[in-house]
Amino acid sequence: xxxxxxxxxxxxxxxxxxxxxxxxxxxxxxxxxxxxxxxxxxxxxxxxxxxxxxxxxxxxxxxxxxxxxxxxxxxxxxxxxxxxxxxxxxxxxxxxxxxxxxxxxxxxxxxxxxxxxxxxxxxxxxxxxxxxxxxxxxxxxxxxxxxxxxxxxxxxxxxxxxxxxxxxxxxxxxxxxxxxxxxxxxxxxxxxxxxxxxxxxxxxxxxxxxxxxxxxxxxxxxxxxxxxxxxxxxxxxxxxxxxxxxxxxxxxxxxxxxxxxxxxxxxxxxxxxxxxxxxxxxxxxxxxxxxxxxxxxxxxxxxxxxxxxxxxxxxxxxxxxxxxxxxxxxxxxxxxxxxxxxxxxxxxxxxxxxxxxxxxxxxxxxxxxxxxxxxxxxxxxxxxxxxxx
Numbered sequence: 001x002x003x004x005x006x007x008x009x010x011x012x013x014x015x016x017x018x019x020x021x022x023x024x025x026x027x028x029x030x031x032x033x034x035x036x037x038x039x040x041x042x043x044x045x046x047x048x049x050x051x052x053x054x055x056x057x058x059x060x061x062x063x064x065x066x067x068x069x070x071x072x073x074x075x076x077x078x079x080x081x082x083x084x085x086x087x088x089x090x091x092x093x094x095x096x097x098x099x100x101x102x103x104x105x106x107x108x109x110x111x112x113x114x115x116x117x118x119x120x121x122x123x124x125x126x127x128x129x130x131x132x133x134x135x136x137x138x139x140x141x142x143x144x145x146x147x148x149x150x151x152x153x154x155x156x157x158x159x160x161x162x163x164x165x166x167x168x169x170x171x172x173x174x175x176x177x178x179x180x181x182x183x184x185x186x187x188x189x190x191x192x193x194x195x196x197x198x199x200x201x202x203x204x205x206x207x208x209x210x211x212x213x214x215x216x217x218x219x220x221x222x223x224x225x226x227x228x229x230x231x232x233x234x235x236x237x238x239x240x241x242x243x244x245x246x247x248x249x250x251x252x253x254x255x256x257x258x259x260x261x262x263x264x265x266x267x268x269x270x271x272x273x274x275x276x277x278x279x280x281x282x283x284x285x286x287x288x289x290x291x292x293x294x295x296x297x298x299x300x301x302x303x304x305x306x307x308x309x310x311x312x313x314x315x316x317x318x319x320x321x322x323x324x325x326x327x328x329x330x331x332x333x334x335x336x337x338x339x340x341x342x343x344x345x346x347x348x349x350x351x352x353x354x355x356x357x358x359x360x361x362x363x364x365x366x367x368x369x370x371x372x373x374x375x376x377x378x379x380x381x382x383x384x385x386x387x388x389x
Contacts, residue, residue, distance in 0.1 A: 098122050103199050103383050104133045105192040105235075106148040108258065110297035112236050113151070113191055114268045115199065117386040118143045127170055127203065128161040130196050145387050147260040151192045153180040161197075169205040169228055170197045178210055179219040186221040187237070194229040195269075201382075205230055231349075234271030241293060242275065249273035252284045255345040256291070256298040257338055265338070266385040267345060268298055281311050281320055284350045288342065301342035303328060318354040319377050320347050325361055335360065337370035340378075348380040355379045 099119045106116050120140050123129040133140050136154040144150065155177030162171040172193065181189055197206050205228035208215045215225045234251050243249055252274055255267045270292065277283040285308050291300035303326060310323040322343065329335055344356045355377035360366050364375040372378060 100126060100129070101383050101386065102126055102130045102133065103196070103385075104130050105151075105195045106134075106144060107151050107188060107192075108260075108268070108297070109147050110258075111188075112258075112268050112270075112297060113188060113195070114148070114258065114266055115195070115385050116145065116148060116266070117383040118145075119387075125161065127163065127197055127200055128158055130200065131158045131161060131172065131193065134192055134196060143387075145260070145264060146262055147264070151181075151185065151188050153177050155180065163203065165202065167205065168203055169207060170200075170203045171207050171209065172197070173209045173212075175211050181220060183221040186218050186223050190218060190223050190229065191233065191235045194233060195231060195235055198231050236268065236270045237273070238270055238293065239273045240275070240287070243273055246273065248276065250276055250280070250283075252280060252287055253346070253349045254284065254288050255301070255342045255349070257301050257342070258298055264387070267342065269345075269349065270298070279311070280350050281313065281322075281347055281353075282308065284346050285311075285322065285343070288346055301338050313351070313353070315352075317377075318352070319357060320351060320353050320355075321357040321359065322347070323359045323362075327361075329360055331361070331363055334367050334369050334371075335374070337368040337372070340366070340368045340372075340374045341370075344374075344378050344380060345384070 157176035
């Protein structure tokens with residue numbers, strides 16, 4: 001049994017009722033604001049004020065190349081892109097027989113990469129089409145929503161993408177002006193390519209070639225490419241406040257909320273380096289409760305008063321059951337879908353698990369504002385952050 005989070009103060013019944021009503025009113029304001037249909041309002045998000053705000057600080061520099069290689073090797077067994085569900089989170093992807101929904105990783109206005117699902121004309125080569133969408137000025141540039149931009153330099157050419165099915169590996173051949181990016185953008189380029197391709201069924205590894213030669217390192221700032229790229233490289237890297245050394249860490253990938261100026265709410269994955277742990281699921285939820293720590297551009301999806309009482313991992317059924325407590329929520333309430341979806345996304349990203357069940361305050365009949373029953377096994381969606389076409 002795992003006890004995580006911040007314990008709640010106990011007072012007399014009247015005080016507890018008053019506090020609960022105040023908190024519930026805040027939750028309605030933050031989670032259900034009809035004008036934006038998102039988790040948090042922009043003014044509060046940018047000012048760093050409000051219930052879920054956290055102190056801002058500058059993003060960390062990426063680790064040295066030797067530590068980077070060590071991190072990649074050590075985390076291979078812990079991070080996996082898992083697909084296949086019993087019940088998928090509802091997505092706004094239209095089933096147009098002449099269109100293909102593709103999820104690509106684009107940079108937002110704060111420099112963070114986020115998966116954005118865009119519907120494009122039907123393609124027989126989703127891997128190549130997805131990479132072409134990462135090029136600044138691509139043929140599908142008009143489909144990229146406001147507030148996002150592609151990370152590959154204008155003039156980059158995707159010559160070919162070959163899938164080695166037995167190795168689940170994509171061989172990417174690039175040319176043109178691929179190497180015209182800024183050194184500070186190199187990691188974002190690697191992350192965007194890797195996470196975009198490994199989001200496609202059947203691809204778990206990526207190998208990069210440039211102008212007919214296999215790359216053993218990136219051409220500008222020498223990011224190591226001596227082994228195939230996987231999601232173990234992380235994304236939007238940051239370091240927990242209590243971590244002293246890169247070499248003594250493990251990565252957990254967390255999903256927080258963000259919102260564009262035109263009120264599009266979406267999830268942003270952040271790989272946080274934390275102290276070594278024997279229970280990645282418990283640690284991931286603990287960090288999710290702590291919330292974003294290095295960016296004013298992100299908002300928490302859980303309250304600081306949420307407590308994780310118990311986690312059960314059924315490896316045979318590939319299901320994690322999480323028992324939570326939070327006095328804000330009462331029996332029969334529909335819980336904010338942002339709260340629940342972030343838990344599903346986070347746990348399926350970090351564990352060899354396909355489905356998540358969520359109980360709250362001892363109740364298993366948990367329904368989100370998206371009308372999905374999270375007390376039953378809910379799986380990771382194939383596409384997230386879908387843009388309405």
